Amino acid sequence: xxxxxxxGVGIHPFGRFEDRTITDMGVHAVRAALTEAGLDRGGFxxxxxxxxxxGVASGHKVLSRLxxxxxxxxxxxxxxxxxxxxxxxxxxxxxxxxYDTVLVFGVEKMxxxxxxxxxxxxxxxxxxxxxxxxxFALRAQRLMQDSGVTKDHLAGVVVKNRRHxxxxxxxxxxxxxxxxxxxxxxxxxxxxHLWMLCSPNEGAAAVVLRRAGTDASARHPGGPxxxxxxxxxxxxxxSVLNESTPMSGLVDEAVPAPSxxxxxxxxxxxxxxxxxxxxxxxxxxxxxxxxxxxEELGLCAPGGAAALFDHGATALGGRIPVNPSGGLLxxxxxxxxxxxxxxxxxxxxxxxxxxxxxxxGARVALAHTVGRGANASVVVLTR
Amino acid sequence: MDGTGVAVAVREGLFxxxxxxxxxxSRCTSCGxxxxxxxxTCPYCAADGxxxxxxxxxxxxxxxxxxxxxxxxxxxxxxxxxxxxxLPEGLRVVSRLTEADPSLLSAGQPMALVVVxxxxxxxxxxxxxxxxxxxxxxxxxxxxxxxx
Numbered sequence: 001x002x003x004x005x006x007x008g009v010g011i012h013p014f015g016r017f018e019d020r021t022i023t024d025m026g027v028h029a030v031r032a033a034l035t036e037a038g039l040d041r042g043g044f045x046x047x048x049x050x051x052x053x054x055g056v057a058s059g060h061k062v063l064s065r066l067x068x069x070x071x072x073x074x075x076x077x078x079x080x081x082x083x084x085x086x087x088x089x090x091x092x093x094x095x096x097x098x099y100d101t102v103l104v105f106g107v108e109k110m111x112x113x114x115x116x117x118x119x120x121x122x123x124x125x126x127x128x129x130x131x132x133x134x135x136f137a138l139r140a141q142r143l144m145q146d147s148g149v150t151k152d153h154l155a156g157v158v159v160k161n162r163r164h165x166x167x168x169x170x171x172x173x174x175x176x177x178x179x180x181x182x183x184x185x186x187x188x189x190x191x192x193h194l195w196m197l198c199s200p201n202e203g204a205a206a207v208v209l210r211r212a213g214t215d216a217s218a219r220h221p222g223g224p225x226x227x228x229x230x231x232x233x234x235x236x237x238x239s240v241l242n243e244s245t246p247m248s249g250l251v252d253e254a255v256p257a258p259s260x261x262x263x264x265x266x267x268x269x270x271x272x273x274x275x276x277x278x279x280x281x282x283x284x285x286x287x288x289x290x291x292x293x294x295e296e297l298g299l300c301a302p303g304g305a306a307a308l309f310d311h312g313a314t315a316l317g318g319r320i321p322v323n324p325s326g327g328l329l330x331x332x333x334x335x336x337x338x339x340x341x342x343x344x345x346x347x348x349x350x351x352x353x354x355x356x357x358x359x360x361g362a363r364v365a366l367a368h369t370v371g372r373g374a375n376a377s378v379v380v381l382t383r
Numbered sequence: 384m385d386g387t388g389v390a391v392a393v394r395e396g397l398f399x400x401x402x403x404x405x406x407x408x409s410r411c412t413s414c415g416x417x418x419x420x421x422x423x424t425c426p427y428c429a430a431d432g433x434x435x436x437x438x439x440x441x442x443x444x445x446x447x448x449x450x451x452x453x454x455x456x457x458x459x460x461x462x463x464x465x466x467x468x469x470l471p472e473g474l475r476v477v478s479r480l481t482e483a484d485p486s487l488l489s490a491g492q493p494m495a496l497v498v499v500x501x502x503x504x505x506x507x508x509x510x511x512x513x514x515x516x517x518x519x520x521x522x523x524x525x526x527x528x529x530x531x
């Protein structure tokens with residue numbers, strides 16, 4: 001996809017904020033993105049707001065506070081990929097010629113504890129089958145069977161991402177941890193310990209999209225960041241462990257994962273392959289999810305996740321750094337904001353102003369989210 | 384778990400009340416794929432014709448974990464096993480497991496269907512759901528029986 005640039009980005013830190021409403025956080029992020037883009041009232045013709053738990057008219061409440069309404073405001077829910085879905089809609093509308101400038105933002109204030117999802121039916125809850133982390137654990141167990149991944153690898157992913165997160169001012173957890181401490185944290189669902197799971201939390205992020213070639217799209221030194229692909233895909237039936245959380249599936253290993261569907265389409269749209277990527281932010285809902293994502297995005301061959309990790313390729317300084325922001329394991333996961341938070345951090349990577357977490361010379365970046373639905377989004381950014 | 388003699392299923396149409404119980408699935412009359420729970424429309428080929436079937440009560444373990452904290456909406460005991468069992472029909476079914484110790488479970492292990500209590504309803508009846516139990520050498524489930 002050509003023709004769409006990132007004109008401005010803004011973020012409200014991810015964490016727990018007792019004294020701020022979801023609307024407060026949205027206002028903070030949107031104001032920052034509009035300021036960067038040099039926009040005021042009337043500067044955008046449509047807005048898409050991503051949220052999963054925000055409730056009715058979350059986007060309207062944010063823009064009402066800023067006195068910026070009148071244009072279409074659409075709330076978008078696609079689970080963990082809500083922000084990617086909103087980005088796809090905004091970019092598509094610009095490409096279709098409907099608008100020149102679109103505001104895309106995400107807001108979330110998650111309930112605490114194990115997420116209760118209306119996705120499950122009463123009999124599933126009553127049977128003890130609505131145990132969301134257990135589904136992550138079943139996937140982790142299969143990865144250990146199929147890809148030579150061990151619990152030490154799972155702990156290693158947490159150590160890596162928490163080390164990256166130390167330098168991210170917008171992250172919830174900013175201290176390093178060692179593998180022994182990760183493996184010593186409470187066992188939630190074998191093989192997953194508490195620190196191997198990201199924390200649902202709160203936050204907001206915003207991105208201004210603009211048709212490429214307009215004067216203002218090149219405000220930043222070094223030129224604009226281009227949105228080369230913003231793809232959303234759902235699951236194909238068959239895989240019992242895909243994020244659609246079916247009660248059964250087929251004995252068929254060949255069903256492509258929703259993340260693979262999204263990545264394949266995004267690579268085609270952007271005219272690149274996984275070998276062209278300089279930096280990746282991916283869905284590390286749990287430590288195994290990051291390793292599985294290496295395979296689903298084609299960063300390595302199927303079965304190659306453990307070896308890729310062992311070679312240090314995905315740490316800062318490696319061949320293809322993954323989650324230099326610290327990932328969701330450091331930032332926590334505010335569902336509606338998480339995908340756009342990845343875009344914000346990658347825009348900084350491409351501008352070269354990511355500070356201690358900078359991947360030197362980054363020119364091609366990929367953001368990936370996947371979650372309930374199933375919904376998977378892949379975004380490709382270049383400069 | 385307390386409750387009087389009669390056991391009621393957590394939902395009608397999921398499994399039989401026979402001994403051993405059988406999961407109630409369907410088979411697509413067009414592509415032949417099996418489903419659980421039952422579907423009127425095949426989720427694999429979108430055909431409308433399906434045939435109700437009782438699925439095999441035995442299979443092999445494909446993935447497993449342990450639930451240590453009661454998930455939302457669940458009032459039964461913890462910990463409990465949780466896994467995926469492959470049935471001979473070419474179906475992988477998500478299920479509770481009667482074995483909560485992951486060190487006693489392994490890929491390919493033979494499993495057999497049982498029912499387990501998950502609570503008591505407003506009339507004082509035991510509420511049961513389906514689960515798979517590791518299968519003993521002689522073929523029956525280990526440490527579990529219908530309505531146990």
